Amino acid sequence: MRHTISVLVANEFGVLSRISGLFSGRGFNIESLSVAETLDPTVSRMTIVTRGDDKVIEQINKQLNKLINVIKVHDFIGEEHIERELALIKVTSTPESWAEILSIVDIFRAKVVDVSPRSYTIETTGDEEKIAAITELFRPFGIKEIVRTGKIAMARSPKQK
Amino acid sequence: MKKNGAHIFIECLLKEGVDTIFGFPGGAVLPVYDALFDSPLRHILVRHEQGAVHMADGYARATGRPGVVIVTSGPGATNAVTGIATAYMDSIPLVVFTGQVPTDLIGNDAFQEADIVGITRPCTKHNYLVKDKNDLQRIIKEAFYIATTGRPGPVLVDIPKDILNAQIDFKYPDKVDLPSYQPTFKGHPGQIKKAVDLILSSKRPVIYAGGGVILSNAAEELKALATKLTIPTTTTLMGLGGFPGTNPLFMGMLGMHGTYCANMAVTNTDCLIAVGARFDDRVTGKIDEFAPFARIVHIDIDPTSISKNVRVDVPIVGDVKNVLKDMLKLVQGSKGVADFKKDLKEWHDQVKNWNDTHRLSYKQDHKGKIKPQYVIEKLYEATKGDAIITTEVGQNQMWAAQFFKYDRPRTFISSGGLGTMGFGFPAAIGAQIALPDKTVIGIAGDGSLQMNIQELATAVQYRLPVKIAILNNMVLGMVRQWQEFFYNKRYSHTCISVAPDFVKLAEAYGAVGLRAKTNDEVETVIKEAMKVKDRPVLMDFKVDQFEDVYPMVPAGQPLSKMLLV
Ligand SMILES: Cc1ncc(C[n+]2csc(CCOP(=O)(O)OP(=O)(O)O)c2C)c(N)n1
Numbered sequence: 051m052r053h054t055i056s057v058l059v060a061n062e063f064g065v066l067s068r069i070s071g072l073f074s075g076r077g078f079n080i081e082s083l084s085v086a087e088t089l090d091p092t093v094s095r096m097t098i099v100t101r102g103d104d105k106v107i108e109q110i111n112k113q114l115n116k117l118i119n120v121i122k123v124h125d126f127i128g129e130e131h132i133e134r135e136l137a138l139i140k141v142t143s144t145p146e147s148w149a150e151i152l153s154i155v156d157i158f159r160a161k162v163v164d165v166s167p168r169s170y171t172i173e174t175t176g177d178e179e180k181i182a183a184i185t186e187l188f189r190p191f192g193i194k195e196i197v198r199t200g201k202i203a204m205a206r207s208p209k210q211k
Numbered sequence: 212m213k214k215n216g217a218h219i220f221i222e223c224l225l226k227e228g229v230d231t232i233f234g235f236p237g238g239a240v241l242p243v244y245d246a247l248f249d250s251p252l253r254h255i256l257v258r259h260e261q262g263a264v265h266m267a268d269g270y271a272r273a274t275g276r277p278g279v280v281i282v283t284s285g286p287g288a289t290n291a292v293t294g295i296a297t298a299y300m301d302s303i304p305l306v307v308f309t310g311q312v313p314t315d316l317i318g319n320d321a322f323q324e325a326d327i328v329g330i331t332r333p334c335t336k337h338n339y340l341v342k343d344k345n346d347l348q349r350i351i352k353e354a355f356y357i358a359t360t361g362r363p364g365p366v367l368v369d370i371p372k373d374i375l376n377a378q379i380d381f382k383y384p385d386k387v388d389l390p391s392y393q394p395t396f397k398g399h400p401g402q403i404k405k406a407v408d409l410i411l412s413s414k415r416p417v418i419y420a421g422g423g424v425i426l427s428n429a430a431e432e433l434k435a436l437a438t439k440l441t442i443p444t445t446t447t448l449m450g451l452g453g454f455p456g457t458n459p460l461f462m463g464m465l466g467m468h469g470t471y472c473a474n475m476a477v478t479n480t481d482c483l484i485a486v487g488a489r490f491d492d493r494v495t496g497k498i499d500e501f502a503p504f505a506r507i508v509h510i511d512i513d514p515t516s517i518s519k520n521v522r523v524d525v526p527i528v529g530d531v532k533n534v535l536k537d538m539l540k541l542v543q544g545s546k547g548v549a550d551f552k553k554d555l556k557e558w559h560d561q562v563k564n565w566n567d568t569h570r571l572s573y574k575q576d577h578k579g580k581i582k583p584q585y586v587i588e589k590l591y592e593a594t595k596g597d598a599i600i601t602t603e604v605g606q607n608q609m610w611a612a613q614f615f616k617y618d619r620p621r622t623f624i625s626s627g628g629l630g631t632m633g634f635g636f637p638a639a640i641g642a643q644i645a646l647p648d649k650t651v652i653g654i655a656g657d658g659s660l661q662m663n664i665q666e667l668a669t670a671v672q673y674r675l676p677v678k679i680a681i682l683n684n685m686v687l688g689m690v691r692q693w694q695e696f697f698y699n700k701r702y703s704h705t706c707i708s709v710a711p712d713f714v715k716l717a718e719a720y721g722a723v724g725l726r727a728k729t730n731d732e733v734e735t736v737i738k739e740a741m742k743v744k745d746r747p748v749l750m751d752f753k754v755d756q757f758e759d760v761y762p763m764v765p766a767g768q769p770l771s772k773m774l775l776v
């Protein structure tokens with residue numbers, strides 16, 4: 051089962067390697083990891099996407115909590131939440147394909163952020179399915195390079211009735 | 212008043228109540244050694260940094276107080292790593308200080324630079340690099356707090372040389388502020404109630420106690436609960452002494468070299484009460500067939516230990532001592548206790564039966580060859596059990612666990628988790644330094660002892676009357692035993708008969724050396740050794756090379772599949 055886990059950590063040097071070391075040392079896998087400061091500059095948030103059966107996920111949660119620099123661990127499983135990642139996709143372009151590429155960009159509400167005679171670089175954000183879908187559509191044109199940020203996630207606010 | 216970082220460092224240790232530190236000097240810690248020159252803090256000069264950490268570890272295990280180490284940067288720090296990993300695996304509170312190259316040289320491949328914080332990250336409970344002189348005192352405070360609270364463990368503090376030389380105001384914090392580190396001390400009352408109910412409804416209960424009982428100073432509480440409910444009790448290697456070895460409820464150690472009785476009882480129990488133990492593979496054997504009929508109560512301060520290896524019915528996170536106290540209170544008020552105990556009769560008979568059919572035993576050699584088990588028995592008799600025993604790793608360790616009876620906690624000191632050869636002798640030195648009036652005996656293998664033999668000089672220097680009893684089989688015995696059982700007696704590289712004359716070696720260091728070659732010399736040698744009060748004694752017992760440790764559960768087999776004598 052795939053889990054997205056958000057980890058609040060003290061914003062100190064070495065914390066990232068403590069966490070990645072924990073995963074590699076205990077044979078847990080990391081599908082993606084993203085880190086940045088929170089509103090409080092002494093605290094960073096890491097969003098980790100990992101996979102494992104219940105027992106492994108329980109260990110991951112507990113082991114993360116056990117690290118001295120970890121303030122809070124939150125697993126989004128079974129909870130309404132928003133997941134996003136950002137991708138930069140460099141697509142081969144020819145005068146014949148420009149229009150078609152631009153229309154895909156348009157449909158997905160993506161953005162062209164760099165243009166050269168032979169390629170368009172497109173920025174897109176969204177959940178995994180969206181990024182997968184747009185990647186598939188660009189594939190026939192030839193993707194020169196793709197860079198993705200890894201997932202970030204946030205719980206949805208409770209809806210008022 | 213401002214002082215340099217090195218003096219501040221020592222002031223902080225004194226504030227922590229540290230009386231002894233174990234160390235070895237070098238360039239990066241010269242400021243500390245200069246400050247030590249006229250400080251009241253006792254420093255024990257070792258001969259190898261690994262020895263320093265094991266000594267601090269032995270000191271900690273014998274007393275419950277954190278062991279403290281100081282070593283230099285680079286090779287000093289890397290030499291300490293095995294000791295740190297040993298303490299980490301057994302949850303021993305240590306604070307290890309390493310010197311580091313000056314801050315502005317870090318990362319430059321400077322002379323004697325090693326990224327010791329990186330190297331020890333997976334084998335410390337936590338570690339620090341002091342990057343700002345203003346953090347030094349806070350970090351020292353936190354290091355001691357983290358090492359000694361919750362599930363204890365080693366903490367490393369790496370201090371660059373410029374910080375040791377910087378001028379700092381002495382202001383040791385009296386509290387730590389670590390919101391992200393909040394160990395659970397009290398067990399959940401609902402869970403405790405559930406556990407007691409489960410226990411009282413069982414017919415074949417077993418207590419399985421581990422090192423956590425000793426770490427949390429809960430031996431009294433454990434004994435009270437076990438005897439109040441008359442529950443047969445076994446301990447792990449790490450738990451020896453956590454329950455009295457001479458108590459009629461004690462079944463001996465369980466696991467790979469556990470007793471027949473303990474392993475059978477655990478295999479047949481319907482309620483396993485795990486107290487401060489972590490279901491290590493050397494304890495459980497084949498995990499799917501471990502305690503197959505049991506509902507399991509698991510008390511541990513570390514949530515990661517719970518449900519890591521086995522599914523648990525009633526997990527209780529909390530300090531073992533507190534939880535046992537709370538359980539006792541419930542038991543004392545419970546009306547079910549009398550009936551529960553009455554119903555245990557059959558179970559007690561069964562346990563007694565297992566105990567009587569296969570006791571720990573060995574056969575004396577009729578030609579007078581010394582059996583290693585016999586040496587342990589004679590040491591027990593000579594000390595009446597009133598001694599601290601440390602062990603090396605291998606057969607010597609298992610015989611010391613099996614044939615000596617440990618009635619009190621902190622009297623059996625052994626590297627259980629990491630199984631570090633070379634641990635036992637320096638650990639004995641550390642214990643002797645902590646408790647100068649105690650009889651401390653390091654039970655050694657001829658292989659292991661040579662891994663830290665240089666510490667004989669330390670023991671002689673400080674006139675420590677520590678006793679070393681080598682079960683000298685001239686082989687790496689435990690490995691040889693596996694080769695005998697599982698590799699067709701192909702004794703590949705386990706013969707170490709090219710060895711020093713240990714008696715002469717002891718004498719060369721200024722210690723006393725004694726030797727027993729035949730059975731009838733054993734007692735005399737022990738008696739002689741016990742008379743020596745002002746220096747270490749090394750007893751070289753030439754024991755039967757082919758003696759094996761029984762029972763043995765082959766790796767990966769269930770506990771009930773023991774090879775017996
Ligand atoms: C540092 C280290 N290296 C290797 C081992 C593997 N090992 C476990 S027991 C053993 C043999 C120990 O020999 P000795 O100290 O003579 O003890 P004996 O088993 O003969 O009593 C070895 C090599 C270990 N535990 N530790």
Ligand SMILES: [Mg+2]
Binds near residue numbers: 658683684685686
């Ligand atoms: Mg040997």
